Amino acid sequence: MPADRTAEITSRTPQETEQIGSFLGSMLAKGDIIALSGELGTGKTTLVRGMARGIGLEEGEVASPSFTLVNEYAGGGPLARGPLRLFHIDLYRLEDEKELLGIDYEEYIKGEGVVVIEWADRIPRAVPRDALWITLRYLGAECRQIVLQAQGDRYKAMIEELQRKVYTEFSL
Numbered sequence: 001m002p003a004d005r006t007a008e009i010t011s012r013t014p015q016e017t018e019q020i021g022s023f024l025g026s027m028l029a030k031g032d033i034i035a036l037s038g039e040l041g042t043g044k045t046t047l048v049r050g051m052a053r054g055i056g057l058e059e060g061e062v063a064s065p066s067f068t069l070v071n072e073y074a075g076g077g078p079l080a081r082g083p084l085r086l087f088h089i090d091l092y093r094l095e096d097e098k099e100l101l102g103i104d105y106e107e108y109i110k111g112e113g114v115v116v117i118e119w120a121d122r123i124p125r126a127v128p129r130d131a132l133w134i135t136l137r138y139l140g141a142e143c144r145q146i147v148l149q150a151q152g153d154r155y156k157a158m159i160e161e162l163q164r165k166v167y168t169e170f171s172l
C-alpha cells in the first residue's frame, strides 16, 4: 500500500537517533502505533529509548528484545505526560501469528497507550491500517538512515512536524 507521506532523515550519531526518537515521543498520544523495522544493530532500541524520554518515561528501562513478546515501560517522573503508557511489542521470535492471541495483542492495539511494534515487517498484517512505519538502515559506522512512512493523516502530520523539528534543532 503506498504511504500517505514518506521522509528520510539521516542520523549521524546514536545521540541524534535518540533525539529524533525523543522528538517523536513528545508528539505521541494514546492509541498511536509505531511499526519499527531494521537489521540488527541499526538503532531500533536507541530510537525507542528516545521515544520513552520524549514521552517522559524512564528511558533507562528500554532494552533490546528480551524473551518476552511485550514490555511495558512504566514509571514516569514529574515529566510524564499524564498516564501515557508505552508498550514495546517484539515480533522477532514470533513463529506463528496465533501466538499474538496469547499476549492479548488486540487489547494493546485497541489503544491502551502508545504501541511500538518491533520487527513489524515480519507480520505486516498484524499492524493496523493507520500507523507510522519506521525503518532503520545502516549507512556507515555512525550513520543511519531513518525512513518514515505514514499511513493515515495523523502520522502524515507527525512526519511533517518531525521534519520541521529536525531541521530547526539540528540546523542541517
Ligand SMILES: Nc1ncnc2c1ncn2[C@@H]1O[C@H](COP(=O)(O)OP(=O)(O)OP(=O)(O)O)[C@@H](O)[C@H]1O
Pocket (backbone or CB within 6 Å): 011, 012, 013, 014, 015, 016, 017, 038, 039, 040, 041, 042, 043, 044, 045, 046, 047, 064, 065, 141, 142, 143, 144
Ligand atoms: N546513528 C546511530 N544511531 C543509532 N545507533 C548508532 C548510530 N551510530 C552508531 N550506533 C550504534 O549502533 C548500535 C545500535 O544499537 P541498538 O541496540 O539501538 O540497535 P537495535 O537495532 O536495537 O539492535 P538489535 O536488533 O540487536 O536489538 C549501538 O551500539 C549504537 O551506539
Ligand SMILES: [Mg+2]
Pocket (backbone or CB within 6 Å): 044, 045, 046, 063, 064, 065
Ligand atoms: Mg534492539
